[in-house]
Amino acid sequence: MDPMSLSESIYNLIPCDWKEPQQLPRYSSIFKDDIKNEIQKSKSAMKTMGPANVEKPSPKDFLKKHSKDKTLPPKKSFERTSLNVAKKPPVPRRNEHPVMGLQSEKNFINTNVADIVMGVAKKPKPIYVDNRNGDKHDLESSGLLPKYIKKKDYGVIPEYISKRNQEVKKAQEEYDNYIQECLRKSAMKRVSDEERETVLQGLKKNWEEVHKEFQSLSVFIDSLPKKMHKQRLEEEMKQLEHDIAAIEKHKIIYIANK
Template identity: 60%
Template structure:
């Protein structure tokens, strides 16, 4: 048993040696497991599918199928030999024309006093009518054409665009209504804009000071300068701290600004004030 297993392992590892293959086959035949009966499994095939509606379908087909469906009707009326097909027998025929009765004309001899009717013609005189139509008719105007090649190629001149037919229109040379309307809208918008600008300038226009207001303003500036100058003169002689220095610089700046304003107002007699 161990030798057989060993030979099988050797068979799989060294499959090139033919002697080992024969020994392995003999060992397999002489194995004790070969004495056991082998049970063969039977394969069961599924039953064939049969529809449950097969009888119903078969019965329905038998009921709806006629006996003459494929063979033809059992009895057919055979035409007689006397009624054979003739030529033009199936073509439609017009009904027979009935004879019309002719009216009898009574011919009488005209009397001596009878006069024939004048100006009545039984037939049309084509020669005279054609001559009258030609005499009274208006001659046709030739269609204007343009020949563009020496071979005689031509085309109608009117739809070509070479004839200035738009000059004959009533509206030719007039300004269209939509252009006039647009110009009026533009002019109205420009007038509204000009009115807005004029009103804005009027509101922002500079106001001129009168002589009385100028003198009052000048006196007020001088009075302010005197008050600042009095405060400047009241300062201590020795300025040794930072707040004193800042206060002195502030007073000097105010005095300079007031002096500048007083000089400007005295120099200009007419003064305008801009509205903010």
């Protein structure tokens, strides 16, 4: 270890002149002048000290009374005509006297009795009570009456559903026609039910024959030819089962004409 670096060295007791550390140069941005020019441009050149010099108002332009009140529109005069309201008879004058001594031949008692006897009895308003205190409520507006089943169009298929069903039916017919046209262009032939049944029975017969041959194999298969023969029979049975399942699944079968 260097003995000069120790704090208890005798060389450290000798006083030495203190030197001020050298300062680094101050940072100055290269955009300082551009920013200063932009600030000078944005400053207003007409700024002055004190209040702004504006034109003083004239003493004659003072606020007058009711000068800011809103004026109502003029009243409209409504005239009664025969279109809206019938004119009432004028008020009789002072010198006009009513006609006296007029008597009606109508028997109001008999007329009222006849009206009551021939009249239809007033039906009570349907109500319902919802508690034991007898609170009554209107039954028609409660939603408890089956109003909808009494409508004329109740149970009738809406027009938009009928229109949609027709569109679906038309689209299905167009699709069927398109399929028939594609089959006709590609010369596809539909297999009849008799041919399909014949092919199905033939496949089942072939599967039985292969299965019988598979059952006839020996129990011990110790040679390579026997293993290959067994593998070939298993593949044939699997293919026949796949073909039988496909034909049984699809009722309609098309074949391409070669």
